[in-house]
Amino acid sequence: MDLFDRYVFWLRLFLPKDQRDDIIRELSEEYRSHVAEKEAELGRPLNRDEHAGLIAQFGHPLLMAARYRPQQYLVGPVLFPFYWPVLKVTIALAIVVHVVAGLVMIATGTPFVDVARGADQAWKSVLAIFAWVTIAFAVLDHSIRSGALKGWNPAAAAPPGSPQHVANHAVTGAEHATAAVNQALGAVNFGLWAVPHPRRPARPGRRCQPSISGLLVGVVLSAWWLLALKFPALMFGGGAAILDWGADMHRLYPVLVVAQVITLAEHAVRLMRPNDTRVFRITRLVWFATGAAFLYFLVTLDHQWVVWRNPLEAHAGLRIDLINYAFSAAFIFAVACGAIGTVRRIARWFTSRRGPRAAHA
Amino acid sequence: MAPDQFDTLRLELRRGCLVLAVLAQLRTEHYGYTLKKDLADRGMEIDEGTLYPLLRRLETQGLLVSEWREEDKRNKRFYRLSPTGKTVLNELLNEWQNINTAVSRIAGSRSVA
Numbered sequence: 001m002d003l004f005d006r007y008v009f010w011l012r013l014f015l016p017k018d019q020r021d022d023i024i025r026e027l028s029e030e031y032r033s034h035v036a037e038k039e040a041e042l043g044r045p046l047n048r049d050e051h052a053g054l055i056a057q058f059g060h061p062l063l064m065a066a067r068y069r070p071q072q073y074l075v076g077p078v079l080f081p082f083y084w085p086v087l088k089v090t091i092a093l094a095i096v097v098h099v100v101a102g103l104v105m106i107a108t109g110t111p112f113v114d115v116a117r118g119a120d121q122a123w124k125s126v127l128a129i130f131a132w133v134t135i136a137f138a139v140l141d142h143s144i145r146s147g148a149l150k151g152w153n154p155a156a157a158a159p160p161g162s163p164q165h166v167a168n169h170a171v172t173g174a175e176h177a178t179a180a181v182n183q184a185l186g187a188v189n190f191g192l193w194a195v196p197h198p199r200r201p202a203r204p205g206r207r208c209q210p211s212i213s214g215l216l217v218g219v220v221l222s223a224w225w226l227l228a229l230k231f232p233a234l235m236f237g238g239g240a241a242i243l244d245w246g247a248d249m250h251r252l253y254p255v256l257v258v259a260q261v262i263t264l265a266e267h268a269v270r271l272m273r274p275n276d277t278r279v280f281r282i283t284r285l286v287w288f289a290t291g292a293a294f295l296y297f298l299v300t301l302d303h304q305w306v307v308w309r310n311p312l313e314a315h316a317g318l319r320i321d322l323i324n325y326a327f328s329a330a331f332i333f334a335v336a337c338g339a340i341g342t343v344r345r346i347a348r349w350f351t352s353r354r355g356p357r358a359a360h361a
Numbered sequence: 362m363a364p365d366q367f368d369t370l371r372l373e374l375r376r377g378c379l380v381l382a383v384l385a386q387l388r389t390e391h392y393g394y395t396l397k398k399d400l401a402d403r404g405m406e407i408d409e410g411t412l413y414p415l416l417r418r419l420e421t422q423g424l425l426v427s428e429w430r431e432e433d434k435r436n437k438r439f440y441r442l443s444p445t446g447k448t449v450l451n452e453l454l455n456e457w458q459n460i461n462t463a464v465s466r467i468a469g470s471r472s473v474a
Binding site: 026027059 | 392393394408409410411413414415417435436437438
């Protein structure tokens with residue numbers, strides 16, 4: 001086997017299947033033309049080094065083959081600056097959850113086997129988060145490459161800080177809290193939704209603007225929260241070895257799905273079509289319905305959100321009723337925040353009905 | 362400027378020019394090896410690893426047509442401009458002239474320290 005045959009052998013492995021034979025045939029013929037001309041020029045056959053020099057001009061087989069393929073990537077340069085920090089933050093959060101859960105288990109005297117089982121779940125959670133974050137971004141990237149942003153109209157965006165912009169973009173603290181508790185049972189999500197907003201109006205009242213980073217973090221955390229209800233290890237970390245979701249949480253699941261979807265949809269619309277108030281009216285209605293359903297379940301269910309995986313096992317130091325109280329408190333907090341937001345919105349509506357002067361007073 | 366930086370910018374500059382040069386040279390039919398030689402003789406060096414995939418891409422885009430034919434007892438793949446390729450080449454040459462004029466005007470009016 002001469003040097004070029006060896007080169008072709010490796011090149012063939014990397015070339016696109018449907019063009020492989022044709023490309024090899026063309027390159028082989030071109031190479032022979034090149035060699036024939038050189039040999040005629042020198043008046044002697046080429047030696048091994050001269051052959052190697054000619055082959056080197058084709059480049060490494062992997063690089064050469066890559067040039068015959070279309071450029072392919074999951075997350076391109078447009079979204080990568082968002083993808084990377086979101087991935088790091090979510091994986092770091094998952095690790096923190098697992099570490100804290102593991103420490104709690106050790107502190108409460110959980111058998112080592114259960115702690116080890118919980119640790120085993122940790123890498124699976126990290127892998128799942130990596131996969132879901134990547135899939136979410138790949139879908140977004142695909143939509144951008146398909147021209148989702150081509151119809152962008154600069155005139156449709158109200159100037160930052162204008163009354164219209166503030167009215168459409170304003171997200172009250174109560175709404176943040178509702179979304180936060182919905183998405184990650186509290187503080188973690190609230191912080192992440194609130195922190196990335198680069199600009200806050202001077203007016204007090206915790207109003208802030210939507211941002212792409214906020215939306216992307218929201219997508220990831222929503223996916224995490226909804227997946228956590230299917231894969232408890234994502235929420236409990238190592239504790240998933242002994243804890244599972246109760247029947248009441250499963251009954252609440254459809255409401256949570258609607259709440260997540262409507263939160264993200266509204267955030268996306270605020271970002272992309274700030275002047276489309278019809279959408280906000282619809283999302284308000286869905287929010288109201290979701291809140292009412294939430295309240296209904298809170299009143300009628302037994303608050304068995306979390307149960308022991310094996311009720312017959314003893315778990316020293318851990319009280320399931322306390323965990324369920326914590327969940328109930330978080331849900332009640334979410335509903336209360338939603339109710340406050342609704343009351344404030346109704347109050348604003350009444351104020352605005354009194355006339356623009358009164359509204360700005 | 363660091364040599365690496367210069368190489369990167371030079372590559373960016375050459376990338377578009379190579380397409381233009383290849384299309385212009387293929388107003389007359391060539392196979393890969395003679396095309397490479399003719400381009401080199403006119404001052405546009407291009408290595409095999411760039412040329413053959415580029416020819417394939419331009420053909421996929423409908424700017425070139427190719428056929429296998431025997432010449433000097435050897436089968437070769439000959440490339441030439443397609444009708445679409447001729448139109449695109451003319452438009453690209455116009456654009457090239459505009460850019461060339463503009464850059465000459467800009468570069469000529471400013472001193473380079």
